[in-house]
Every structure is written in structure tokens, then in C-alpha cells.
Amino acid sequence: MEKLNILRHLMMSRYRRFKTRSQLVEWQQHQVARHLDWVTQHSPFYQAFSGKPLAEFPLMSKSLMMEHFNQLNTRQLDRDQLFACALKAEQERDFSRSVLKDITIGLSSGTSGQRGLFLASQAERHCWAGYILGRLLPSLWMPQRIALLLRANSPLYQTVQRGHIRFHYVDLTQPLDQWMAELTAFNPTLLVGSAQALQLCAQEHQTLSPSLVVSGAEVLTPTDRALLAAKFKCPIHEIYQCTEGFLACTQRDGVMRWNEDIVHIEPHWLTPDKTHFSPIITDFRRRTQPIIRYQLDDVIAVVNEQGSEHNAAQEEKGQLKIARSSPVVFQAIGSIAGRTGDLLKLPGANHTPVAVLPDLIYRVVSLMSEGPLDYRITQIKINRIQIESDLQHAAIAMALQQLFKQLHVDVRQVHFEYRPRPQWHPLTKQRRVVNLWSS
Template structure:
């Protein structure tokens, strides 16, 4: 009973953070971040072997870590004495059995999709779940005494998501291992007020011309391309919002005006500039709420683009123009003059491909050294390949890079259980001197 009361208090606390801090000044936000960071370290340093030596240190003294380093030291970082192998086995069993309710030593265990060929692992306590639930509801779901029906399409369910169920919310998980026709029928019977799904799943739902009438639609887990946004918003009478959440934390979400803001009331985000002129950076995040598995100066390999213009919503939190993708979504081609490798940002490729949309309904680009494999769907393969070649040649010429060898393949097998990656670089070409 006491545990339930404690969780309820954490839920209210998470809800109030999101409500009270929406229009906080930058100074107030920075002060609060420092206070919360000190409380975090006072707790973590006593229970995490990895971070014990950093007690009483400022944030800048902590090491920057990435996924390989984080997983290598997972056993020392977490504060509940769990080892990585044990957590991975627990998470894989849950996915295999499609039973996501079991806990390990009183905490929920989840796995990422592993699109980087290395699965991430997250651990959250019941109180962390409750705080997260209160916060995410306040951020994304307008308060109403009418019970809201929420449909969530994801590869795997989690106690983290189930914790949002309650008096004002009916949460239903739609398992992407099922037939999509069955899922559509179930979705239409449920007719949710709020629909949450990966971008490519929302795109498929829109193409099915589903009869549901949601009040709000939220894209998660993948890069939301403009073409997908257009199709979804053309199909449903509401603006498409985004949640940017990773295994490592709830990083950003859309405000009432549909603009993405970093959640600086629960995170400290340092910017590692990739291209400062264009506003592109990789985020180094510190989660001020996670204590079971501390996330401190964790470098994500995502590419975010900062938006300098202020937002009409009044928030002073960092505004994002967009989530462009991951660093390994960039293509690399030799400069035409000196042979040095030039990064081709994924957004440039997407914009170029937008021109070919009349011929190409879907595509995947994979770089292996000096060769690019282009897999696509089209009703007119010959015309599609002609248009793609011309469009990419114009792009590469304008960037002063050598045109790569392009291998074309027709036909894409859609796998709803995998995150959609339009563009991926698996191997950079060699430097040409």
C-alpha cells in the first residue's frame, strides 16, 4: 500500500514538473538543473561503483560515454546490482513470450531495437515509471475528465508504457508481430483519441485510409520525413506531433504549436557541434531523474538541428528544427578536387529524393565503401532509375563530390518489427589522396 502511495506521489511530481516548468526562464532552468544534478550525484555516487569516484565533482569532470562504453560498464553503472547478461536474457525472454509485465529485482527491463547492431538496455524502478508517466502525460495529453483511449504501436510493450494506465487513460498496446490487417481492424474497433506509432507505421495506417478519428497523433521511434507527415495530415484532421525518446531518456516532444523542444526540465543537454553554421549537433545527455541506471554525459549519435527562432508557445527550452537521423545515416563521398571525404547529411538526400516521388513510392539507400545500393518500389523501374540517377548526379555535382557507383534493386520487404532506416552508411569509402 505504501508503495502505491509513493508511486502516486511520483506521478503527481512528474506531472507538476512538466506543467510548472513550461515557460521557465533560461536562468531558472539552469539553476534548477544544477540543483537536481547535485541531488542525483549524491544518490548515485553511493550506489554506483562506476560513479563513486566522482562524488562532489561538477558535471564537466564526468566522462563522456557512448553506447559501447556504457554497455561495457553496465554492471558497475547501475545502482541495483544487475549484470548486463542477466538483463539481456530477461528482456529477450519477454520479447519471445510477448509478456512484458515481469520485473527483475523489482525493476522493469527493456531493450532497444538494436538498429546499430548493438541493443541498448534500460532499467527503471516503479517510482521512476510513475514519474515518467506523469511527465509524459502532462507533456502530450490535454487534461480531460473524459477517459482517453490511447493506442500505441511498437515492437515491444513495456511496464513503462503500461504505467500510464489509470483513471483518466485507457492504454492499449498494438503488437506489430500481428497481421497488419488484423491490427487495422482492431484499431478501428478501438477508435482511439490518441494514436502513437513509428513514422512508417503511421504512413501505412494513412495509406489504408483508416476510418478512425483521433484527436492527436504522435510519431515516435523514427525520423519523421516531410512526405510522411503530409500523407498522415492529409488523411486525419489533426496536426502530427512528435516524441523523441531513446533508451537513454525522454529527450524532446512537440509543444502546442507542433514545434520540438528539448525537455530541459528533466535533462541537461550539451551540444557537440557537427556543423555549427547549419545548427547540427550530437546531444550529450544527462537525465536528472534516472537513478536505477544513471545516464550521465551519454553521447547519442543522433544528428539534431537547432532552431534559433523563438517559439510562440513561450517555452525557452532549446527548440529543434528537426531530428535529422543518426551519424551513420550520413553518406561519405570523396571531394572531386582533393579526395578528402565529405559528409552528405541525410536531409540533403531526402530532399533530393522528394523530387523523385512521382516514380518512387519507397526506397532504401545503403553505402558500402564506394558503392551505393539503392533499393526501391516503383511501377516504372526504368523511369525511376533514370530520375534517381539524374537527381543524385545533380546533388553530388553541386556538392563537388565524386559520383559513386549505384546498384539498383527493385522491391522492398516491409518489416514492421524493425525501425525504418531510409539511409545508412555501413562502410565509408577510402580516402583518395
């Protein structure tokens, strides 16, 4: 029964088609309405919103969810008990303990300053496994060895572990030579991990030859992507997976798109010209821990698919598997540009701060560098920028000055400080652009 449930979701994920955007939107609205009706009957927190449209539900955040966790979840579970269970499993590195009855318990990494809980029932694990395999597997018929480079394992990742699909958990808390030896022996066909862990793997390996590399959990900058492509010589895909859900991934046309057959996305616009937004998500498949109008602090860059440079380049190389004439129903993502708290805020004319989006910095740094470049840009005061890099401080500073001028920053007030290349650790998230002054 378990295998059939996973297979059912896999087939829906991979083969369900919507002929038009309007057909998808109509279907999605029906799914959301059904979901809200169920949640308001089973979650004490949402009972007062019975019969109301999605737009009238409150915005949710991590702090608000943790504050009301006991009333919000639909299984009468206690937040403190779950935290204790998950922390013990993580500390003892025995993740089989992170299960209570049929509920898998997980912890977020706490990058934003607060660790969050996420729950998944057995049915939700089957749905997640089916959808993620349907989206990511290059082939359903060829044997696949999937290596997961993770800070912490979870029974969620072991939901599929039979037949011609095998998983291997790489424990990044172990010594590098130990987990690299295990990874080499496993010889994965799919390599999945954070941008930082994948870079470390690319630099250390001698014989790995995956057919697909999938980056997630951290921003994949153009420089990072180029390094991975050069080292592994295979397609580099992205997955937007967080504690709030399986939100987006690179689809078979080579474009990263929202998974709008399981999540509804509302944009909270960050720029007047609507080029960047923070997503407000509603996952209409999750019931144990409802995710309704949850506002993330990520910055998403939009993309204009008419004449998209990415699509044009893929088509020229013959890599597109879906014809350009077929209707595009799932909305594309230009890029995941970082966190809202890491927008730089620099002095402008008339003492008005100018916001500088992280993806603009990724782009100018990648353009000025002919090869792989390790760097971090940090705002430490209103007028002070710290550059950490491999001896390319002056070139990076010049590229940043040109960008700042275009954005009407008063560059006469901006001063640069130089430091050696950053020291990364795979257990902490890699952030290329950081705002320590106003965060």
C-alpha cells in the same frame, strides 16, 4: 499514492514555467549537481568522480555501459540475469515477466548492432508516465484512448491504466489483419508508433480518426509527415524517446523541443558551422541506471528560431497556442536527421571525402515529389549509390546530383544503381538513408 505521484509529475511537466532561459539553466545546474552527488554515493562506477563537475565525468556509450553495467547501476543488479529475464519475456510475449522486484527491464531494438538494457524503478515509472502524459495529452479533462504500436510491450507503458485514460498495446509481431481489427475496435484518440508502423496503419485503415498522431523511434521525413497528415487529417507530433530517456517532443507551440526540465544536453558538433550535432545527454531524474554524459549516435539539426519557417507557417494558420512574444526557454530541434553512421561519404576534390547529411537528402527528395513517395538511398561503395523507389529513379538521381554538386562532391565519380521500392517490416527500423560502405 501511485496515482498522486503520477499526477504530481504530470502537473510539473505541463505547468511548471521558467520565465527566462537563464532561470532554467540555473535551476538545471542545481538539479544536475544534486543528482551527481547522489549517484557518486550509490554507483560503484562513479564513486571516483565524487565532487567533480559534470564536464569531468567520462563520456558514456552503449558498449561501455553494457561492459560496466553491474558496477554502474545502483541496485546491484546483474546484467546477464536481466538480459535473460527480458529476452524470455520478449520471446514468450509475456511482458509481465520483464519485472524484477520493483524494476522494469527493457531491451533496445539493437539498430546500432548491439542490444542494450534499460531499467526503471517504480518511482521512475511514475515520473516517466507523468511527464509523457503532461507533454502529449491534448486535454487533461477529456477521455483519452491511447494506442501504442510497438515491437514489444512493457509494464512501463501500463503504468497509467485507469480512469479516463486507457492504453491499448498493438503487438506488431501479430498478423496485420488481426492487429488492425483490434485497433479499429479500440478507436484511439491518440495513435503512437514508429513512422513505419504509422504509415502502414494509414494505408490500411478505413475508419480511424485520432485527434493526434505521435511519431517516434524512427526518423520522420517530410514525405512521411505529409502522408500521415493527408491520411489522418490531424496534427502530427514527434517524440524523441529512446532507452536513454524521454529526450524531446513536440510542445504546445507546435515546435519540437528538448525536455530540459528532466535532461541536460551537451552538443557534440558534427559540422564546422554548427548546424548539426550528436547529443550528449544527462538525465537527472534516473537513478537506478544513471544516464550521465551518454553520447548518442543520432544526428540533430539545429534550428534558428528567429524567423523560423515552421513557426511562421503555424502562426499564419492560427495553430500557435503560445504567443510569439512569450520567452522561449526550452531549445528547439530542427529535426532528427538520422544516425551518424548513415552520413554518406562521397568522393570530393583532391580525393577528400565529402559528408552528406541524411536530412539534406530527405529535403531534396520531398521537394522533387508532388505526392507520397516510398524510397531508400543506400551508399554501397565510395562511388556507388543505390536508389530504391516507386519508378521515380531518374527524378531522385537528378535531385541527388544537384545536391551533391552544391556540396562539392565530384559527381563524375558517383554512379547510381536502381532497385524496386524497399520492402519494410514493422519489427525493424525504417531508415531512408543508409551507409553500408563505411558503417
